[in-house]
Amino acid sequence: MSIQALREQRGKIAKSLQDLVGKDDWNEADDQPKYDASMAEIDRIDAKIERIQAANDKLAEETRTDALAEISAKKGRDGGDRGLEIYAKWLKGGDRALNEDDWNHVRNAMSTTTGSEGGFTVDSEVANSVLDALKAYGGMRSVATVIQTSGVGGMSFPTSDGTAEEGEIVAENQEATDQDISFGAISLPVYKFSSKVVAVPMELLQDSNVDIEAFVNGRLVTRLGRITNRLFTTGTGISQPHGVNIAAQIGTTAANGSSQVTAVTYDSLVNLQHSVDPAYRERGTPRFMFNDATLREVRKVKDSSGRPIFVPGYDMGNPQGAPDRLLGAPITINQDMPSMAANARSILYGDFSPYYIRDVMAVEMFRFTDSAYTKKGQVGFLAWMRSGGNLIDVGGAVKAFVNAAS
DSSP: OOHHHHHHHHHHHHHHHHHHHHOSSOOHHHHHHHHHHHHHHHHHHHHHHHHHHHHHHHHHHHTOOOOHHHHHHHHHHHHOOHHHHHHHHHHHHOGGGSOHHHHHHHHHHHTSOOOSTTEEEEOHHHHHHHHHHGGGSSSHHHHSEEEEESOOSOOEEEEOOOTTOOOOOOOTTOOOOOOOOOOEEEEOOOEEEEOOOEEEEHHHHHOTTSOHHHHHHHHHHHHHHHHHHHHHHHOBSSSSOBOHHHHSEEEEEOOTTSSOSSOOOHHHHHHHHHHSOHHHHTSSOOEEEEOHHHHHHHTTOBOTTSOBOEEOOOOTTOTTOOOOEETTEEEEEOTTSOOSOTTOEEEEEEOOTTEEEEEESOEEEEEEOSHHHHTTTEEEEEEEEEEEEEEOOSSOSEEEEEOOOO
């Protein structure tokens, strides 16, 4: 069965589950077994989809047989981006593989000269592809506001919390009173991230049937994606990005002795939702964020009628399916969120668009052929990028649930 057919099957089951959970006359004795059986079937389908997708990905990786020249030519035909062709040449042969015209293109594209020997300042087409690929890691880039700048100078955003301000009634012939607006500023600095060095066998570089560009980019993007997502989630803001889970205000804290050290109750989730001002809940797409272990616990939570509160997402018209929902809000799984434990900020809820991620467009790649690699028959690659993140908000757009201390 194809992935599309499996997704359609999953969608039908999820739709019936939503109808089951949403009916007025929920009967736990009769309806809970139906819910459990349907959830088990959805889990089975999800596992099968994951296996098929993994097999497809492995097959695609193993069958990358187009020559670099053909790949570059195709990219040139499709997007007219000569920069990618030059980048592929540089990955395979280093600085000496580029002719004068190639270097002129690089300098013109970047409005600068290349770095020290072995360095390659990737032009905007390649930089965009790297930054776009980072969206696949962790979840933060999929819900945050991502901006790109050409420089690394300081950047500050003005802030003002007007949620407690209101107008007034003024009697005839009376003056209006004063109430100034208070402003603040939140900075959005960038930090330098390293991919760490990737060592590539010379045989791989010499094989023209291997897409070296995809191989190296994929490995470097994975490493950069993991470190940046972790810090965009839990960074302290001291010599590193200010993570959303640290910057967010506390919405609700579970009481000690409430069995919520490694769990959460329906009431706590409702309290967390309503700790976010309606002005934020009604704009954008407010959502829950937590890791997969927390999702496992959330799926066990029931309301006062014994009705499960977790509803699988469904959308027959969406090839990727719709997100799972909790109390009517979509869920974003972020594995860098803390697991439930004493005093852990394990669940976030709110509008994540005020979390800004700032990328500096220049991505710098280095190619090492010194003796440390040569004696092993390898060439080393290292990528540098500069990025930063902060929650540009003072009114409480995102709130955190904190587990009980004991």
